[in-house]
Amino acid sequence: DAMVIQNPRYQVTQFGKPVTLSCSQTLNHNVMYWYQQKSSQAPKLLFHYYDKDFNNEADTPDNFQSRRPNTSFCFLDIRSPGLGDAAMYLCATSRDPGAVEQYFGPGTRLTVT
Amino acid sequence: SQKIEQNSEALNIQEGKTATLTCNYTNYSPAYLQWYRQDPGRGPVFLLLIRENEKEKRKERLKVTFDTTLKQSLFHITASQPADSATYLCAPTDAGNMLTFGGGTRLMVKP
Numbered sequence: 001d002a003m004v005i006q007n008p009r010y011q012v013t014q015f016g017k018p019v020t021l022s023c024s025q026t027l028n029h030n031v032m033y034w035y036q037q038k039s040s041q042a043p044k045l046l047f048h049y050y051d052k053d054f055n056n057e058a059d060t061p062d063n064f065q066s067r068r069p070n071t072s073f074c075f076l077d078i079r080s081p082g083l084g085d086a087a088m089y090l091c092a093t094s095r096d097p098g099a100v101e102q103y104f105g106p107g108t109r110l111t112v113t
Numbered sequence: 114s115q116k117i118e119q120n121s122e123a124l125n126i127q128e129g130k131t132a133t134l135t136c137n138y139t140n141y142s143p144a145y146l147q148w149y150r151q152d153p154g155r156g157p158v159f160l161l162l163i164r165e166n167e168k169e170k171r172k173e174r175l176k177v178t179f180d181t182t183l184k185q186s187l188f189h190i191t192a193s194q195p196a197d198s199a200t201y202l203c204a205p206t207d208a209g210n211m212l213t214f215g216g217g218t219r220l221m222v223k224p
Contacts, residue, residue, distance in 0.1 A: 004156075042117075042202065042214035043157065057211075090156050101147070102212060104156030
């Protein structure tokens with residue numbers, strides 16, 4: 001009965017090689033979020049979709065993009081990963097926008113070599 | 114700028130005792146505050162939400178208080194168990210704004 005699914009759980013990519021992380025949800029929630037979490041730090045919001053409306057955080061680098069082809073799926077694209085992009089990437093959903101209760105996936109651990 | 118402070122040092126307690134974690138915030142007035150639990154290598158899991166007009170909220174062994182004058186929330190786990198060992202994140206949030214987490218406090222409950 002998984003609700004927010006992230007694939008893969010572990011991803012290794014090379015410096016500068018584009019990589020895509022995926023997230024799917026079975027909750028039929030309107031909002032999907034992407035967070036970056038580095039070791040021993042708080043999750044940091046990168047962007048979110050409210051239905052098809054994309055909302056980027058002001059300090060999210062242009063290197064990070066996202067796509068939401070339908071309600072269930074959302075993708076995080078890193079165009080040219082740098083060593084500093086190695087982190088856990090968390091996908092989350094909520095019924096409504098804003099900061100009400102969010103449901104997180106297990107995360108994808110990205111390693112950049 | 115807005116700031117959220119949680120004790121970055123791990124809290125070590127003995128099984129059966131009450132664990133108390135602190136979340137302090139400055140430079141904003143959150144409409145509500147959430148607490149999440151995060152296990153190593155996993156995503157955060159929602160535990161409790163308390164609104165600005167609520168002083169206290171309980172859920173099973175968990176209790177959260179919210180003092181808007183002190184700009185502080187306390188998170189209590191009574192009769193703690195080793196399975197409660199995790200990192201606990203607070204997220205005080207303005208109405209309509211996105212979730213912003215504190216750095217979390219790691220709790221270790223020893224048998």
